[in-house]
Amino acid sequence: MSDGRTVEDLVIGVLGGTGPQGRGLAVRLAAAGQRILLGSRDAERASEVAAEVAQRATTAAGGTEVSVQGGSNVDVAGAADLVIVAVPYAGHADTLAELATPLAGKIVVDCVVPMGFDELGAYVLDVADGSVAQQAAALLPDSHVVGAFHHLSAVLLEDLSRPTLDGDVMVVGDDRASMDTVQALASRLPGMRGIYAGRLRNARQVEALTVNLVSVNRRYKVHAGVRITDV
Amino acid sequence: MSDGRTVEDLVIGVLGGTGPQGRGLAVRLAAAGQRILLGSRDAERASEVAAEVAQRATTAAGGTEVSVQGGSNVDVAGAADLVIVAVPYAGHADTLAELATPLAGKIVVDCVVPMGFDELGAYVLDVADGSVAQQAAALLPDSHVVGAFHHLSAVLLEDLSRPTLDGDVMVVGDDRASMDTVQALASRLPGMRGIYAGRLRNARQVEALTVNLVSVNRRYKVHAGVRITDV
Numbered sequence: 093m094s095d096g097r098t099v100e101d102l103v104i105g106v107l108g109g110t111g112p113q114g115r116g117l118a119v120r121l122a123a124a125g126q127r128i129l130l131g132s133r134d135a136e137r138a139s140e141v142a143a144e145v146a147q148r149a150t151t152a153a154g155g156t157e158v159s160v161q162g163g164s165n166v167d168v169a170g171a172a173d174l175v176i177v178a179v180p181y182a183g184h185a186d187t188l189a190e191l192a193t194p195l196a197g198k199i200v201v202d203c204v205v206p207m208g209f210d211e212l213g214a215y216v217l218d219v220a221d222g223s224v225a226q227q228a229a230a231l232l233p234d235s236h237v238v239g240a241f242h243h244l245s246a247v248l249l250e251d252l253s254r255p256t257l258d259g260d261v262m263v264v265g266d267d268r269a270s271m272d273t274v275q276a277l278a279s280r281l282p283g284m285r286g287i288y289a290g291r292l293r294n295a296r297q298v299e300a301l302t303v304n305l306v307s308v309n310r311r312y313k314v315h316a317g318v319r320i321t322d323v
Numbered sequence: 324m325s326d327g328r329t330v331e332d333l334v335i336g337v338l339g340g341t342g343p344q345g346r347g348l349a350v351r352l353a354a355a356g357q358r359i360l361l362g363s364r365d366a367e368r369a370s371e372v373a374a375e376v377a378q379r380a381t382t383a384a385g386g387t388e389v390s391v392q393g394g395s396n397v398d399v400a401g402a403a404d405l406v407i408v409a410v411p412y413a414g415h416a417d418t419l420a421e422l423a424t425p426l427a428g429k430i431v432v433d434c435v436v437p438m439g440f441d442e443l444g445a446y447v448l449d450v451a452d453g454s455v456a457q458q459a460a461a462l463l464p465d466s467h468v469v470g471a472f473h474h475l476s477a478v479l480l481e482d483l484s485r486p487t488l489d490g491d492v493m494v495v496g497d498d499r500a501s502m503d504t505v506q507a508l509a510s511r512l513p514g515m516r517g518i519y520a521g522r523l524r525n526a527r528q529v530e531a532l533t534v535n536l537v538s539v540n541r542r543y544k545v546h547a548g549v550r551i552t553d554v
Binding site: 212213214215216245248258259262264287288289290291293294296297298300301303304305306307308311312314315316317318319320321322323 | 443444445446447476479489490493495518519520521522524525527528529531532534535536537538539542543545546547548549550551552553554
């Protein structure tokens, strides 16, 4: 961080933190010692889930105290230092359109996947801005938008009986300092690395590859992730 | 194969076999014992490269005889049992449009990436059919088109001083038997596995992810590939 803080000092907000992906990221990051603000449209529901996440993360952390609090998405956006967007794609644009002011000047990490399902399985939804991360950047002109955390199985994130995860976090963005911070945050997940993976204009295929991982999961009965080799 | 042949029995044609990706796949598959027909627009050039590839593959195979012969793309398309398309994207449509008849009934494996470069680095080119593999399928209505081999570094493929590669081959397609054959072929590359990765409509992001790997390569000074975890 340019202000001298390290990633460990940051309060991480998770918008859509009551969904599987948000909850999974919250519990793993909390267990790693990161302070978490868990956001939802429904602040009361957020507080309930935050209490559960805190309990599970404390157990996983061997009794070390963790910090997880719940609140509305707007309160979390305003109070957190760095915000992860884990809302459903259907609500992505509407949610962020209302948060441009509280998110101004902050790093916003988008992990939303534009995925639909039909009788042939999963497929990629078109996004007018090219990718969900680019949609976020268009809606949040004063934030530093980074794409990351797309390929992490919510099931494995939430399964704290497995202390170590297996995979890398591909990080895309246009602001190098923000990407460095997000890569460092990703590397706090046990067993994972944050890997620089190009500019925001190349976010689409990183998001969309999650659709292929769904196909892998169905075929092999696994929870697939991605590892970048030779790095 | 439905006719009782195993993948080891197949003669593999490589269109655009004089380029780095085609040559790299040819030398590795030849060293693994696969019979190769190496194609180019220029048959004489194809024969020259085939002789070089045969020599290097023989050395890598410890002196075991290998089979690599050169010819025109059209002759190779007609004579091979399975054909890998490794031509430059700019020539992809024109090349395949002329080969629909010799490729009818065959498995056609497309590894072409729609990639451009500008002052900001690599980016993904739009393909009217959605992906290069879908473009191949549109041009070759009587072939079984499969997408695969996009994420393999040509540098590492050609560097036979490294006997083992590190990565997986994501295989996309709509014909399950053809995909099984291509997965088996990919698994003949030492250290690699062919992984089922979804339908042809989800080929675009597999192709396009290569653009991100180029960004990884530039940032970390590596030759990145992809490994699918939990499989």
